[in-house]
Amino acid sequence: MNSLTVRSTACLLGLAHLLPAAAVWVWSWPAGLAVMAALHAALLGTTLRVHSTFLGSARREAPAVRGEKSVCLTIDDGPCADTGELLDLLDAHQAKAVFFLIGERAAARPDEVREILRRGHLIGNHTWTHPAGRFWSYGPRRQRREILQCQETLHGLTGRTPTLFRAPAGFRNPFNAPILRECGLEAWGWWNRGFDTRTRSIPLILRRLTRRLKPGAILLIHQGHPHHPKVLRRLLEWLTAEGWHCRLPEEPADYADV
Ligand SMILES: [Zn+2]
Known part of the structure; x- marks a missing residue:
C-alpha cells in the first residue's frame, strides 16, 4: 500500500x-x-451515487471529436463466448468500442482479449472477479487486490497496461480513488445505460441508451447473455441511421505500452 x-x-x-x-x-x-x-x-x-465527485469522479463523457456526432460505446463483463460475434458487428458498422474486461475471464480466454485489440478496440479493467454486490464495501486491501490482479493479467496477455477502470455495477467507495491513482487508472461511469442484464426488451433497452444523446456520451452495454448481440446490432443500426459514430476516447498521452 x-x-x-x-x-x-x-x-x-x-x-x-x-x-x-x-x-x-x-x-x-x-x-x-x-x-x-x-x-x-x-x-x-x-x-x-455512481457519479459522485466526492473523493474521485467517474467520467460520463469521453473527449468528443469536434463537430462530429460521436459517442463512446463501452461493453462490460467479457470476454465471453459472444466476443467474436460482437467484434464482427462492430466491424460491419466501422464502430470502435472499449471492452471493460473481467480479469479471471480474460485469463480463461486470452485469444479473445488479443483479438479485441487486434481489431482496433480498447480494453479496460473491470476487476479480477467482478464482485458486483460487495465491491462497494471492500476496504483498500481487497479493492487493490481485485484491481491489481486484473491489471497484471491484462498486461501479461497483451503487453498493454489499461488506463481505464469501471467498478462492478459502478459502485465505488472512498478507498477507490487513491488505488486508481496508484495504478494509473481513470474511473469511467456512463452517460446512458440500458440495464440490459435486467431486461431482455430490446425496445426498452434502446430507449434508455439513446435518450438525450450528446457528442462524447459514454454508452454502457454488456456481453455474455444470449440477447446481447441483438442489443448491439440494434443499437449500431439506430446510431448509423441517426448519423452517430462510435469512436474511442483520445488515448492519454502517458498510455503505457510496457
Ligand atoms: Zn460489470
Whole structure:
C-alpha cells in the first residue's frame, strides 16, 4: 500500500472515529451516536451515487471529436463466448468500442482479449472477479487486490497496461480513488445505460441508451447473455441511421505500452 492510500485511509478512519468521540466529549453520548450515524450515512450515500465527485469522479463523457456526432460505446463483463460475434458487428458498422474486461475471464480466454485489440478496440479493467454486490464495501486491501490482479493479467496477455477502470455495477467507495491513482487508472461511469442484464426488451433497452444523446456520451452495454448481440446490432443500426459514430476516447498521452 503506498503512502497516498495509507494517508487517505487514515484520514477517513480518523474522521469516522474522532468526530463522534469529540461530540461525546463536548456534548453527550446521544450526540456522539448522531454524529456517527450522519457520517456513515454520508459515506454510504457517496458510495451509492455512481457519479459522485466526492473523493474521485467517474467520467460520463469521453473527449468528443469536434463537430462530429460521436459517442463512446463501452461493453462490460467479457470476454465471453459472444466476443467474436460482437467484434464482427462492430466491424460491419466501422464502430470502435472499449471492452471493460473481467480479469479471471480474460485469463480463461486470452485469444479473445488479443483479438479485441487486434481489431482496433480498447480494453479496460473491470476487476479480477467482478464482485458486483460487495465491491462497494471492500476496504483498500481487497479493492487493490481485485484491481491489481486484473491489471497484471491484462498486461501479461497483451503487453498493454489499461488506463481505464469501471467498478462492478459502478459502485465505488472512498478507498477507490487513491488505488486508481496508484495504478494509473481513470474511473469511467456512463452517460446512458440500458440495464440490459435486467431486461431482455430490446425496445426498452434502446430507449434508455439513446435518450438525450450528446457528442462524447459514454454508452454502457454488456456481453455474455444470449440477447446481447441483438442489443448491439440494434443499437449500431439506430446510431448509423441517426448519423452517430462510435469512436474511442483520445488515448492519454502517458498510455503505457510496457
Ligand atoms: Zn460489470
